[in-house]
Structure formats: structure tokens, C-alpha cells
Amino acid sequence: xxxxxxxxxxxxxxxxxxxxxxxxxxxxxxxxxxxxxxxxxxxxxxxxxxxxxxxxxxxxxxxxxxxxxxxxxxxxxxxxxxxxxxxxxxxxxxxxxxxxxxxxxxxxxxxxxxxxxxxxxxxxxxxxxxxxxxxxxxxxxxxxxxxxxx
Numbered sequence: 001x002x003x004x005x006x007x008x009x010x011x012x013x014x015x016x017x018x019x020x021x022x023x024x025x026x027x028x029x030x031x032x033x034x035x036x037x038x039x040x041x042x043x044x045x046x047x048x049x050x051x052x053x054x055x056x057x058x059x060x061x062x063x064x065x066x067x068x069x070x071x072x073x074x075x076x077x078x079x080x081x082x083x084x085x086x087x088x089x090x091x092x093x094x095x096x097x098x099x100x101x102x103x104x105x106x107x108x109x110x111x112x113x114x115x116x117x118x119x120x121x122x123x124x125x126x127x128x129x130x131x132x133x134x135x136x137x138x139x140x141x142x143x144x145x146x147x148x149x150x
Contacts, residue, residue, distance in 0.1 A: 002052045002092055003032065009092075020081075024088040031055050053093060053134040060089050061139075097135045099144070105132060106141070106148050118149045 006028055013021040035055045063082045070079035097105070105128065109115075113123045124145050129138060 002049050002056075006032075006052075006092055020084055021088055024085045027085070028056065028059065028089060028092070031059055050134065056089050056093050057134075057137075060086055060093070063089070094134050096137065097132070099140075102136060102141055102144055103148070106145055110148060115149060118146060121145055121149055124149070 006025060010022065010025040010029065013025055032052055032055050035051060039051065063086045067079045067082045067086070070076070070082065106124065109124050109127045109131075110120075113120065113127065115121075115124050125138075125142060128136065128141055128145065
């Protein structure tokens with residue numbers, strides 16, 4: 001399980017006295033714990049790894065947005081710090097599919113649901129997210145689906 005890998009990595013980072021990695025892993029664990037608390041009151045994913053992957057993907061997305069803003073604002077040291085956090089977080093995420101693999105999945109789903117136009121984008125995206133959310137960047141996949149249906 002990803003959660004156990006994160007806890008083991010925290011122990012390793014603390015033993016190695018890697019302050020940056022330890023701090024990032026602590027942020028990850030706090031975000032996961034917050035999501036666990038939210039899940040008690042709402043609908044939670046059936047699989048624990050799914051929950052953890054969702055949290056980590058959200059963290060990566062937030063950091064990438066921050067990197068862009070810091071770079072535009074001339075704060076390269078803060079952008080570098082965020083980039084270092086992204087590297088640590090991504091080590092716990094499943095391998096992402098490349099563009100060719102994503103296009104193949106989209107074509108398969110498109111044929112399965114009989115999608116012919118952009119009006120069917122919701123059906124394709126729903127199946128794509130349901131089946132492959134942990135291995136895809138859904139914002140990039142959305143653009144590829146739209147292009148495939150145009």
C-alpha cells in the first residue's frame with residue numbers, strides 16, 4: 001500500500017537527516033489524514049490507495065501552479081523549493097501513462113461507447129476517469145479527448 005510506503009520513507013528520511021524530504025513527507029501524511037477525516041462524513045473511495053493517489057495528485061497540481069506563480073513573480077528560490085517537493089511526492093504516485101498510451105485508451109473507450117462528437121466527451125471522460133484516474137493527468141487527458149472527438 002502507498003500509505004505504508006510513505007510511512008517507511010518518513011522513517012528513512014528522518015534517519016538520513018534529510019530535512020526537505022522529511023518535511024514534504026509530513027505534509028503528505030497530514031493531507032492524507034485530513035482526507036481520511038473528510039471521508040468519514042462523505043463518500044470515500046473503496047480502495048485506500050485510490051484515496052492516497054487522489055490526495056497526492058492534488059498536492060502535485062497545487063505545487064505546479066505555485067511554481068508557475070513563483071516563477072512569474074521572480075521568486076525562483078520558492079519555485080525551486082516547490083519543485084523539490086513535487087519530486088518527492090511523485091515518487092509515491094503510480095507511473096503515469098504517456099501520450100501514445102493515453103490516446104490508445106481514448107480510442108478504445110470512444111469505440112466502446114460509440115462517441116462521435118464533442119457532445120459525447122462526458123461519457124468518454126467518465127469512463128476514462130473511472131478506469132485510469134490514478135495513471136492519468138485528467139487535465140491533459142481532457143484535451144486529448146476533445147481533440148480526438150473533434
